[in-house]
């Protein structure tokens with residue numbers, strides 16, 4: 014498991030500047046992605062604000078967007094070079110090396126978690142554990158936004174795809190939602206961008222927004 018993590022980190026570190034340019038411009042040119050991130054930020058604000066975690070933050074362009082929205086941001090990633098770029102892109106953020114499988118944060122300590130395309134290198138057998146970590150660090154009532162390459166069919170099969178950086182998986186929404194429900198989340202909304210909008214691969218892009226249920230009193 015650690016070996017797999019190190020190979021993903023090494024691969025992203027090698028192309029960190031190139032990836033930062035590509036991902037930063039893709040986010041700037043994608044009004045739908047920005048809109049769901051803004052809805053996430055609005056919900057964090059309207060439920061009392063607080064720190065948000067950018068889980069698998071990469072070069073930090075979304076962390077910087079959230080910080081411009083006035084949120085306090087912490088970012089976690091395996092790739093050290095990407096974290097260096099994230100510190101430059103988002104000077105107010107706190108960026109730490111860590112694995113999604115064992116997030117270096119106290120349980121219930123963040124008001125929101127955003128995972129933008131960071132679960133795509135997680136093999137299916139490890140996905141429930143990674144999602145459970147995101148739920149663990151989230152405070153009750155907090156929101157989680159997970160974005161990933163998907164399939165228009167929510168029950169679509171898990172497919173390995175040939176990502177330029179490291180082996181990647183695309184998941185039907187149900188495969189992400191089910192473990193989240195088991196970990197105590199409820200679905201708030203989903204946005205699925207049609208596959209035909211992805212000129213390169215023809216993959217649907219899913220943005221799944223969930224809320225952590227408050228413990229009953």
Ligand SMILES: C[S@@+](CC[C@H](N)C(=O)[O-])C[C@H]1O[C@@H](n2cnc3c(N)ncnc32)[C@H](O)[C@@H]1O
Nearest residue numbers: 025036069070071090091092112113129130131
């Ligand atoms: C496709 S990039 C997405 C980066 C950024 N969130 C974005 O939207 O552009 C995937 C990121 O997740 C990180 N990542 C993948 N698996 C990880 C793991 N198990 N633990 C921590 N970070 C991970 C990678 O290092 C990489 O920075």
